Amino acid sequence: MNEWMDHPMLKNMDPVKLELIRSAASKTKGKSGKALAPVMMALITSANKKGIRFTPDEMTMIISILKEGKSEEEQARIDQMLKMMHGMLKK
Template identity: 60%
Template sequence: MDEWMNNPALKGIDPAKLELIRMAAARTSGKTGRDLAPVMLALITSANKQGIRFSPEEVSLILDILKEGKSKEEQEQIERTIRMTSSIFQKHMQ
């Protein structure tokens, strides 16, 4: 379940960000694309309260991690959900 933690792209990420990502991954386990938007927003909001900002590249990496192991249909649903809520995410990023 935690194979995503071995992703080489995570090696350079701040440990505080990595912990937030780990928490988000745990909360999204078994959820569909529609349920990911509130989790992502909570992740970004929680990070902001701690003075942590995710770059667009980091958000993209997080989404890739959250899509791992999902069916093609679920991955497409995640993409649609993120597109619909992207303005909210952009407001809370850098």
């Protein structure tokens, strides 16, 4: 279930970013798409407070991690929620 920890992008990642990702992954285990929004916002807020910015590739990887083990239907809900969040952040 934690194959994501072997992802090549993680090999050279800042340890602080890596810890934030691990924390987000553990907080989302067994949760639905609706519960992911606050976790993602907390991840971004926590990173910002530490002066850390995730690259688009890193954010894509994080989303993939959060979707791990979820049904296709649940993954679609997560994608829909992320689109709404993205739209709200652009405004």
